[in-house]
Amino acid sequence: MTAHSRRLRTDRRQQVLLGAAAGLYAAVGLGVLLMLLVSSGPLLLRVGVWQALLGVHWNPLAGQFGLVPFMSGTLLVTALAILLALPLAMALAVVGARVLRGTGPSLMTRGLTVLAAVPSVIYGWWGLTTVVPVVRRWSGGPGFSLASAGIVLALMILPTLAVLFQDALTRVPPTWQEGSLALGATDDQTLVRLIWPAARANLFRAMLVAVARALGETMAVQMVIGGQTIWQLNLLRPGATLTTQILTDLAVFPPGTAGYRALAVMALLLMAGMYMLVRISERWERTP
Amino acid sequence: MGKVLALWIAIGSALPAVPRWPAPRSISVMGASSVLAYVKAGARLWQRAHPGYQVVVSGGGSVAGLxxxxxxxxxxxxxxIAPRAEWAAGVVGFPLGKLPILFVVNRRAGVDAVGANVLADILRGRIGNWAQVGGQAMPVVVVGRPLASGARLAVERQVLGGRGSFSRFALMQLSNGAVLRTVADTPGAIGFVEGERQLPGVVQLAVGGRSFDRREPNAWPYYAIPTLYVNPGASPAVLDFVRYLARRPDRARYGLVPLPRGQAS
Known part of the structure; x- marks a missing residue:
């Protein structure tokens, strides 16, 4: 056997091995989806999809499985987190990509990466000791609230968002920027009228990554949100999200019960939300 | 595809057989966090007397354990919680004792004693301000535990007269410690915790003229009864382990009050 044919054989083995790994991963993903569909199907058939999704009362012991309080809580907390994190992350990214020189940008990226890797329970702890008392003083309420959860989440996604934004900004070819400056544009004009539009697709995808992280976060949110299952839109009042309610009630409903099926519907909703985010990001494929 | 399958089978057959879990000389314990500290401490001592056995203890809640x-x-x-047939049918219980459920109130509420009916109305959300029961003019914030909590079940049965009657406006916390902290930090908060413990920053509530006194624990009416459950065909080692825990004399150190004769199995 020649050296060339040996290499070809090794390549084929590697392909088979990698194919098997990818196949296993796909099988696990499909298995999770199948399990959720099988678990939630009977409840959706019995209660009706819209009645389950649009119901506003969650009282599983009384057969009420309305998911609006949790969908609303998830959307409000995520929206608040993105609103708070977006300008700060952009400011950090602009500093990292355009203001700092020498080792500054890489040092900043390292620092942000370390912050992004901090376990969520630590952010939750910080929220409990710092954010909740502040919100309590502001609002006069208990402090455990959608707002507290949004603020904690904003801090959690900020490092990830800033690193991705910084990466997006540095991908704009320097020759474009030099051309803009040579034509007499100021730094600010170059940033706003050239770099941001050129990096729009990557910036948008970075935001979707941050939204996905915010949607799926559980522990840190659970520690500060209050866990109230009543539908209300006041950010200063307690609430719950899809993930926190799954965490709270999973231990009480054995498989096969209506409550368990309702939790599976919540998980399906989260997966559907993530799928939508992926599809939206695919529409922004073109990059400069 | 055939090659992928063949490779997969080859890898699978090359791996050593996965041992059944739990292993024959290990005992796995899971469930209520209220007695986790006691069971862990007891397990360490039991293991010393039974070399070769390993006891693995984890929380997760009463229902999950069952x-x-x-x-x-x-x-x-x-x-x-007493086991339902759909969770675990035919299991055998070994009560560890009684674990008092204490009601705690934030210091600023200005209340340290209420009647049993008033307590029920507060926990149901019918009384919304401490001024209504002689305290400060301050909203009542009920702090509860999730549906899976054995302490919540006991409170619902012993104070509220049934499942599902807890205030819909209650804050939910996942552990006794989180409840204590929330009550201590939140003006006007009231909650309940299992077991006698250090209660900094909160007032322990007297209910119906009675307050918990460790010298007369049986005078206090609100209790959970944490119990170790095993399957009918449990091995002698497992039975020995649960009997050991159910009879240890130092249970009081962990807040467990021995059951009066006749109630212990």
Missing amino acids: IELGRGHVNVAMSD
Whole structure:
């Protein structure tokens, strides 16, 4: 056997091995989806999809499985987190990509990466000791609230968002920027009228990554949100999200019960939300 | 595809057989967090007297423990809740004692004693301000535990007269410690915790003219009864382990009050 044919054989083995790994991963993903569909199907058939999704009362012991309080809580907390994190992350990214020189940008990226890797329970702890008392003083309420959860989440996604934004900004070819400056544009004009539009697709995808992280976060949110299952839109009042309610009630409903099926519907909703985010990001494929 | 399958089978057959869990000389315990500290401490001592055995103890809640026992995934379930047939049928219980459920109030509420009916109305959300019961003019914030909590079940049965009557406006916390902290930090908050413990920053509530006194623990009416459950065919080692825990004399150190004769099995 020649050296060339040996290499070809090794390549084929590697392909088979990698194919098997990818196949296993796909099988696990499909298995999770199948399990959720099988678990939630009977409840959706019995209660009706819209009645389950649009119901506003969650009282599983009384057969009420309305998911609006949790969908609303998830959307409000995520929206608040993105609103708070977006300008700060952009400011950090602009500093990292355009203001700092020498080792500054890489040092900043390292620092942000370390912050992004901090376990969520630590952010939750910080929220409990710092954010909740502040919100309590502001609002006069208990402090455990959608707002507290949004603020904690904003801090959690900020490092990830800033690193991705910084990466997006540095991908704009320097020759474009030099051309803009040579034509007499100021730094600010170059940033706003050239770099941001050129990096729009990557910036948008970075935001979707941050939204996905915010949607799926559980522990840190659970520690500060209050866990109230009543539908209300006041950010200063307690609430719950899809993930926190799954965490709270999973231990009480054995498989096969209506409550368990309702939790599976919540998980399906989260997966559907993530799928939508992926599809939206695919529409922004073109990059400069 | 055929090659992928063949490779997969080859890898699978090359791996050593996965041992059944739990291993024959290990005892796995799962369930209520209220007696986790006691069971862990007891397990350490039991292991010393039984070399070769390993006891693995984890929380997860009463219901989760019972469900896993029913499925045969653990040897012992710790639970404050009586098992339902759909969770674990035919299991045998070994009560560890009585665990007092204490009601705690934030210091600023200005209340340290209420009647049993008033307590029920507060926890149901019918009384919304402490001024209504002689305290400060301050909203009542009820702090509860999730549906899976054995302490919540006990409070619903013993104070509220049934499941599902807890205030819909209650804050939910996942552990006794989180409840204590929330009550201590939140003006006007009231909650309940299992077991006698250091209660900094909160007032322990007297109910119906009675307050918990460790010298007369049986005078206090609100209790959970944490129990170790095993399957009928449990091994002698598992039975020995749960009997040891159910009879240890130092249970009081962990807040457990021995049951009066006749109630202990």
